Amino acid sequence: MIILLFILDGCAINSYIKAQTPFIDSLSEKGFISFNCKTVFPTATYTGHSTIVTGTFPEQHGMIGNQFFDSNDKKVKHFDYYDPSEYIQTQTLFEMLKSLRTMAVAEPITKGADYTFSMKELNKIPLEERDELIFDKSLKLLRDYNIKFGVINFAGVDGYGETFGPDNKKYLDEISKCDHFLSKIYEIIDDKLIMIITADHGMTKVSRRFDLKSYFQKEGISSQFLESHRACHIYSNENNKEIIEELNQLKEIDKIFLKSQTKDIKLHHKRTGDIVISANKGIEFEKENLNGSHGGYLKEEVYVPLIIISKNYKLKYPPDYSSRTYSTLDVAPTILKISNMQLKTNLPGSPI
Incomplete structure (x- = not known):
């Protein structure tokens, strides 16, 4: 049996429904499809991927955003530049399934995988070529190394969503292109096959950036503002009261959590900021000139597709x-249940 987990990075449910996905549509009727699946907060890339490949909350795996302030060496660690696999604090599926031959293709979390194609390598090529390269690399690894479990992250979907926005035809077409790639993988594999398809986060339309650091500097408040697109960890240097007062007046802010309150959203960790916030609709904290983004608490960011397709193998689902x-x-x-791994993991989720 081969189990493949496909992540349509940044695939919003409404956009998925609008896109042409004939392959998934034709088979999901006989399998499993849900548009009632929630990811974790913040709805950021490294947080979402870490939860998927470990089955744990951010308070456990420690990937509390795309970056954090490391109190040990007093440095900001952004996972675009630091290997997230060196900082994740719980076992990955690759480690749990170590008896199988595994691969991670464009998956940010690769700890324990036997064969990898990294995001760093992927980002060297133009956006329009990325998902096709991911498809090609996946096929090569499947053919050459007798892979039994793999995570394949179609990262180009997220790139198109951020660049053009969640309603743009180019973004919808990229989702459709991935549906075609999935159909080809399904056709080529003759073995028993399980395909699980989901996303690390959704996507929402944004119209402008709100620069938190610049705003608070003008107010005479100096702190670390570490954004993960539409979420931000604030390391406040004991300026909590002043910062909270300012945040409560800003129309750009949606939700505000003190560190003690992050226990309620499973985000309480040594790395968590003294204050955590999410952006209101239409606002981006981190980058200029985006048309789509994520990280926040809006429904279109939090809910993602969850689809299971099987070939030559019958799965049973609750009525x-x-x-x-x-x-x-x-x-x-x-995945652990399908693979018949009898592991004592105490994971907070439940097998479908």
Whole structure:
């Protein structure tokens, strides 16, 4: 049996529904499909991927955003420049399934994988070529190394969403292109095959950047503002009261959590900021000139597709599965159950 986990990076549910996905549509009727699956907050790349490949909350795996302030060496660690696999604090599926031959293709979290094609390598090529290269690399690894478990991250979807926005035809076409790649992988593999398809986060339209650091500098407040697109960890240097007062007056801010309150959203960790905030609709904290983004608490960022397709193997689903609410935390225990791994993991999610 081969189990492949496909992540349509940054695939919003409404955009997925609008896109042409004939392959998935034709098979998901016989399998499993839910548009009632939630990811974790912040809805940022490294946080979302870490939860999917470990089956744990950010408070456990420690990937509390795309960057954090490391109190040990007093440095900012952004995972675009530091290897996230060196900082994740719980076991990955690659480690749990170490008896199988595994691969990670354009997956940011590669700890324990036997064969990898990294995001660093992928980002060297133009956006329009990325998902096709991911497809080609995946096929080569599957053919050459007898892979039994793999995570394939179609990162180009996220790039198109951020560049053009969640309603743009180019973004929808990229989702459709990935549907075509999935169909080709399905056709080529003759073995028993399980395909699980989900996303690390959704995507929402943004119209402008709000620069938190510049705003607070003008107010005479100096702190570390470490954004993950539409979320931000604030390391406040004991300026909590002043900062909270300012944040409460800003129309750009949606939610505000003190560190003690992050226990309620499973984000409480040594690395978590003294204050955590999310942006209001239409606002981006981190980057200029984006048309789509994520990281925040809006429905279109939090809810993602969850689809299971099988070939030459019959999976059983509970009779009420279509009415249930799911989480990306459920992906890892589902994979472990399918692979018949009897592991004592105490994962917070449930097998589907």
